[in-house]
Amino acid sequence: MSIDMKKILLYIGIASALLQVGCTKDFNAINTDPKATSADLLDPNYLITSGQMAFSSQGYNLFLFSSMWAQTLASTSSLQSNYLSNPDKYVASGSTPDYQGRIWNTDYGATDQYYTGAGNLVAEAIKLTSADATKANVTAVSTIMKLMIMQQVTDVYGDVPYSQAFQGKEGITLPVYDKQQDIYNSFFTELTAAIAMLDASKTVATGDMYYKGDVAKWKKFGYSLMLRMAMRLTKIDATTAQKWAEAAAAGGTFASNADNAVLAVQNSNGHDNAQNRVYGVDIYQTKWSRTLINYLRKNNDPRLTVCAEISTDAETNGNAVAGIVDSSKQIGMPNGFDLNGSTTDISNLLTNPTYPGATTGSPIGKYSRPRYTVYANTNAPIFVLTYAETELMLAEAAARGWNVGSTAAVHYANGVMAAQTELASLGTDLTISSATATAFAAAHPLDISSTTASLKQINEQYWATTGLAFNYIESYLNWKRSDYPVLTPVVYSGNFSNGTIPRRQPYPPSEATLNTVNYNTAVGRLSGGDTWTSRIWWDAQ
Template identity: 50%
Template sequence: MKKKLIALSFLVGAMQLSCTEDLDQLNTDPTQASATTFDPNLLLPSAQWNYVSSIAGYNGPILFQSMWVQVLSSTTSGAANYYSNADKYVQSSNTANYQQGTWNVGYQGASYAYEMEQLAKGKPALANLANIAVIMQVQALSSIADTYGDIPYTQALQAKGGTTLPTYDTQESVYKSLLTRLETATAALNASSPAPTNDAFAYKGNIAQWKKYGYSLMLKLAMRLVKSDAATAKTFAEKAAAGGVFSSVGDDAYIMADDSKGFGNGNGAALSTLADVYQVRWSKTMIDFLKSTNDPRLSRVAEVPADGLTANQDMASAGNTTPAAQLGLPNGYDLNGGATDISKSPGYPGGTGTGANATPIGKYSRPTMMYRNRNAPLFVLTYAEVELLLAEAVVRGFNVGGTAAGHYKNGVVAGIQSLAKYGATIDAATATAYADANPLVTANALKQINEQYWATTGLLMNFSEAWNNWKRSGFPVLTPVNYVGNFSGGQIPRRQPYPTGEATLNSANYKAAVSKLSGGDNWVARSWWDK
């Protein structure tokens, strides 16, 4: 991908001078494009890449949400150990930096998309690109609002026009505007018009798939509102279904990373560092869930390292993937020798190795080698998520077509098959047999649907989505960690505080936004749709 060069050439080209004719000739670099000649297609991959980067790696989610919702686990603790932010809700030396990653990189993605829209607007040959630019703004800005609550919106992305201290809009007004803009942009996509030429998604400019993506995103955003505004949720969920959402795993929205070009998968980069290879394990909550139904994904996602500290720190050698051997690490424990030492956890299995090669966490399952791949896919939205959301919509009485049981089965099968994009192919017969053996039970429908949503998004490393849907649905039911010195009062965090720079650089507007939060700018205040 060429994003760094793309961004540089555009920024240089956009700096147009207002001078006399002679000075204009003297001060214009003939090798750079102006805003009138720059191809806005070149901004699309930057908008897409910044979005997926905002929800991956050390920009926050793997250090926060991955363990807040007990997908992963770690025995790290204290200010020097960064996973303590996630596993125990304890401040580390870089917590303030991590908490602003989704905000900063997400707004960068939205800014690229906005600039792309402005350059494409009013040009018939770029009509599809202009509408895709709106869809990407919706994706990025909704993610920021999901993470922080009220955000700059109507005055955001306006720095070129002189607005550098934007006011904050309520999450409610942001969401309703985003849904309306998304509806208009998606409906306007036209397969008879030119397609984008620089699409980093697997769609490669396919307008039919982009249209499905727009409506699938609409469904996801609509379902966020089922507890805060059921009428709006129903209206837009039904519009999305009628418009045409994802219909197979071939519609999954994702980007394949390219580490050799400087665009590596942030989660793969994290999980392939020495400390993370050793310290990051699957949570007991996740492994117990997968084992309880003999989920075929278990042997593809989890491995127990060979005995001893050396093997546990070896990222190049695969471990034991036998399902019966898998054991999840309970969240909230450390290696400090006190009351919260892992050896004091209920059912502690003991360590492996002896002497200097001993490790107390050697029997716990870690992510398999495919998750340490820096060229692995970064998922945006999948067919599995869409089918599970449709299943819930039917349960809630929305007119989206099909049956809850049918959509649920489709979602379970798709969640299993989407792992193939990591290289972990599970054949359709196995996936279907598993779904048939574990059908939707009416009495437990919402629980089953949302537990599968959590497992699927978690196993695809989309930790932000697993967390947001947990906030929305309440499933799976999780027991919070109450570790000494935690920053959330022993509650699972429900939002990220605003970046610290907002309090100093955009003080008045920041204070106005914080005044609306119950308890202030903290980790547990609930935003509008989080009921």
């Protein structure tokens, strides 16, 4: 761990203590809050650090739904991992009401006075710096972070508090739920202003863990985020999507994997890769899906040679070791099965005739899982937004006839090559050479026979790329937008989505009682009410 990182984490602790303990000399003074601190004692850079960590490393918040709704992963959801019935089978477990509110609480902040969410942290940094021109880069970085955090919230839930969010100190404790269309319009306006505010001649954001305050990289990040926001709107408002996709391309999106937004973590200090941690906890119940492995095999994709493994007979529950990586032996597990001995049991050859058999340690041991040495490594970095994603989005924009700097085929090839080579950043066991990636892209060019063919190929590649990077919430959200790949819903007894893949997460149950009027107004705008199957604004049917 670097000395700078130790200092940052130390100061985060000091800042947290200040927020809770206060700085007055006389704790008995009337009207003095012993938990308060003053702005001049708090460096806003540490709020950026904490906000980035809270947002990027969410673990079960993401794993419990989107990881298997998009069918990049699968689980029999039995034994100690019965809660994985939520993502794999759309079947509630005892804590589902808690799970459905976790992204909300992490991105906004939980209701207790000592926990502050990712969005609230960076919003506070904006308040502390917006009046000081010398801290323009801190304000800009914090604003871009806030917009990315809030995009996740609205993409998951729909209409949410935005214009009145993060204003508890100003007395707004019951914020209105803004319409998602209005939120997205605000995103583009605020993001444009934040990018323009970035200035290499001014003090950098020293608390930034993505780019260490590099202004040039933050500009590229801002435009790449703008592109992702624009592409979300292709189904509902193609005109606005085109306007902002072209603006992003003109401004300058990521140019190589060197621009990837990546969060480095330190498990030894409790700041780990939570996505990998929860996979390690549920490794015996979590496999790559049949849909994903079949996709990789059909395309002779080099990632199949490094990303998947089968456990060995020497492995016992609670003692995972590196498995068999031979690509010819990999087999993905179908979604929707269990270990309950009925017709839905994974070993029932009548309902699952391709069952490969058990290993000594597990009845599903011969199904492929994410490679243990990398995907269960809690010190591995976390991808936030990548060049591969950006190039694939530009490929789609170009396929739609928009002016984004190059052809769809060129952007697609760039995205495919980047998707292959970026994985080495997660762990050397996932290394694919540039020569191999280049040859694969050349052998699998974009199908430009029709727009539909291009969109299908691009978005299937995007789905696999984000899934293999463990950015499964992006796999799900882009599937929801593009409808690619075509997925077969799991129909399992007692499911909460009428046998369809869920389209959103319901609001946290506490909102109905804590912010009743505004909650009811928002629910009234959902065609199906506050359910798993209602569609948010940009997910038009």
